[in-house]
Amino acid sequence: MSYDAVLWLSFGGPEGPDEVMPFLENVTRGRGVPPERLAEVAEHYQHFGGVSPINRLNREAIGAVEKELAAQGLELPVYFGNRNWRPMVEDTVARMAADGVRRALVFPTSAYGGYSACRQYDEDIERARAAVGENAPELVKLRQFFDHPLFVSSFADAVRAAHSGLEGARTVFTAHSVPVSADAAAGPPSEGGYRYSRQIAEAARLVALEAGVPEYDVVWQSRSGPPRIPWLEPDIVDHIDVLHERGERAVVVCPVGFVSDHLEVIWDLDNEAAERAAELGMGFARAATPNSDPRFAELVVELVREHVSGAPARKLSEFPAAGCTVNGAVCAPGCCEPARRPAR
Template sequence: MSFDALLWLSFGGPEGPADVRPFLENVTRGRGVPPERLDEVEQHYQHFGGVSPINRLNREAIAAVEAELAAQGIKLPVYFGNRNWHPMVEDTVGKMAADGVQRALVFPTSAYGGYSACRQYDEDILRARAAVGPQSPELVKLRQFFDHPLFIEAFADATRTALASLPEGARLVFTAHSVPISADRAAGPPEEGGGRYSKQVQEASRLVAEAVGVTEYDVVWQSRSGPPQVPWLDPDIVDHIEDLHAKGLQAVAVCPIGFVSDHLEVIWDLDNEAAEKAAELGMAFARGATPNGDPRFAQLVVELVREHTEGAEARKLSDFTQAGCTVNGAPCAVGCCEPAKRPARS
């Protein structure tokens, strides 16, 4: 099948102090998040000068993918668009249309299923195509890749490095972004019984642990942002470190299995809050690297591209259903990864 571009679709992040508040308002639009919560999160960004590393890291990853495409003789220009901050995906798809792009593949910077991790990128595609109109290119989203061998290998090597820096007996802990339990139950087609996101995180963690040769490990969550009365996936990473300390463990290695790059929720929640809690308790702490600076990540993206351009066989290490590949924002299946219904206000 012929394609003439690749769209790199990501979350977005502020690149200066003045960007932070409007960026957060974009992230939380329609969700009824109170201003006090935005004030709190804004301070996290201002701690780093109002700059999230995510756009820089995406540009670096795009450059690596462009080089890998060229090395493999694949002529596809790569465009960059975001959901929540510039370059906005609507503007990018408009530029693609102006450049004459007719059919493009879309790489979303999330390895997993679920509403936030997958379906919301379909909504981004729908919104961008509606904004551009009839001249918008056809957009084919690449599949989920949580169990791709290159993804697992990159995390496994990063985990080995983290463990090697710690005393013997360090506990390996995998972490991913928490979501409301109701949202996780809605993840995946109804016939799967929900939980696609958390099950995939568990499976990716198992695959990495197996590659590293670790049989006992934990999977925990981070970065919850909802009201306390709404149940989210737990335990939280900071609470879990306290529990490990109470059990007498003296060292913890954290693998951020849910993230492809070191955006702010990684460097704040892990490198600051989790690391500070471990230091407070006198525990040794190390955090493994995320994969998008690893050359294998660019190779992974190009492999996903070749599944469409050349009919290459899909490489995966689990028995999970292959999912996430959509056309023009249509869902994988009826009812797949629907957003969780918000409780009615009394």
């Protein structure tokens, strides 16, 4: 099957102080997040001049992917669209249609399953196509890649580099927390490989194995829901307290749940977690995320080649391959369903 383009589909982020609150309102629409919580999160963005690094990092990664596509003889332009902020995916898909694109592959900037990490990108695709109408291109979403050898090796090298300056540090892998109910909805028990927390744990195991780290912890960060709703725990800052009580003198934190330095990485880890470790007199280092690594562009192009030339799907785990969709049709029944909200 032939394809005309690649759509790089991401979360989005503000690029100026006046965009912060409208962006956060887009992110939290319909979720009942109180205004005071929005104001608190807005301060995190204002700490960095109201600019999230995510759009810049996406544009840099797109540039690297375009070069890799060209180097491999694939003439596929790469379009950029976001779920929550400009460039909005609806506008991007409209431009693709105007440019004559009829069939495109979609790369979502998340390696994992789960509602927000996977299924919601299906909804973004469906919404964008509906907005464009009958001239909308066919959109095929690429699969999840948390267990891809290039993803794992990039993180493993980053973990080794972080350890090089800290003797005897404890390795801690982090990922964005989600409500426990949302994690449970990521697939029936017989298909537990779709579950977000299990995929995070498997990615951490694979990275630790390749990095030569015999012992490690998996914790969570960036929870944003009301206290009455259980989220995946423990939190990274609380866990640093526990490590200190256990007598650990240093910690290496690897944000294995992220492909780039989102604001959650630079705020929750480089600021809050690092500051807590310093308060306790602990050494601290944070492993780099992969999208600035040349292997990340190679990974994306390899996922593209699975569709355009039948390249084999390289995986390091026995978890089911998932996440690939055509125009919002999910890859497997029951995968990454949205959690039911409790009755009020």
